Amino acid sequence: MAEPTLNVRGCEIYEGWLDGDAQAALVQDLRDVVAQAPLFTPRTPRGKPMSVRMTSAGKYGWYSDRRGYRYEGAHPKGGPWPTIPPAVLDIWRALVSPARMPDCCLINYYTSDARMGLHQDRDEADFAWPVLSVSLGDDALFRIGSDTKGGATSSVWLNSGDVVVMGGAARLCYHGIDRIRPGTSALFQGTGRINLTCRVVD
Numbered sequence: 001m002a003e004p005t006l007n008v009r010g011c012e013i014y015e016g017w018l019d020g021d022a023q024a025a026l027v028q029d030l031r032d033v034v035a036q037a038p039l040f041t042p043r044t045p046r047g048k049p050m051s052v053r054m055t056s057a058g059k060y061g062w063y064s065d066r067r068g069y070r071y072e073g074a075h076p077k078g079g080p081w082p083t084i085p086p087a088v089l090d091i092w093r094a095l096v097s098p099a100r101m102p103d104c105c106l107i108n109y110y111t112s113d114a115r116m117g118l119h120q121d122r123d124e125a126d127f128a129w130p131v132l133s134v135s136l137g138d139d140a141l142f143r144i145g146s147d148t149k150g151g152a153t154s155s156v157w158l159n160s161g162d163v164v165v166m167g168g169a170a171r172l173c174y175h176g177i178d179r180i181r182p183g184t185s186a187l188f189q190g191t192g193r194i195n196l197t198c199r200v201v202d
């Protein structure tokens, strides 16, 4: 098994896990996913639009609106979610487990001023499975706390090609993206960041 290059509050970070060619190939796979399942702007349960746009691949997609956070079997416009790109499953096999594939690959798209507040990923049935996160495009300031709200946090810049595994005691850690640094990656034309998170849902 590969060893993480960094460990921040139990989150294992594999810096530069994907080389430039692998990143570019993955972006093309994701363009195909987004063509079938367009990005949308979710609303928080309080009705506020999130600053990220998102879509999903897999059996389930993550969704949020006035009714709360949850997984849905269909895209909000109807129809099943596209399949998870094989290259994403390869990362999961290498860094999490070949025994069980994720049910959801959530795709978050950050423009220059998008962010994501501190939260726990806790809409899944079994927290024994880690969440695997892949960063593509502009650098992002990732903040990691403990599993208790309001505790101390640490921050680390995630770069294109980095992969994070949040498992074990870090599975329920509070985490978020404070900001991205626009124009720090040449992976896409213009600015932006894509984050993929793979989850076992049920």
Ligand SMILES: O=C(O)CCC(=O)C(=O)O
Binding pocket: 106, 108, 116, 121, 133, 140, 142, 175, 176, 177, 195, 197
């Ligand atoms: O963009 C990131 O790196 C984190 C995304 C995240 O925490 C989530 O989608 O739950």
Ligand SMILES: [Fe+2]
Binding pocket: 119, 120, 121, 175
């Ligand atoms: Fe999260």
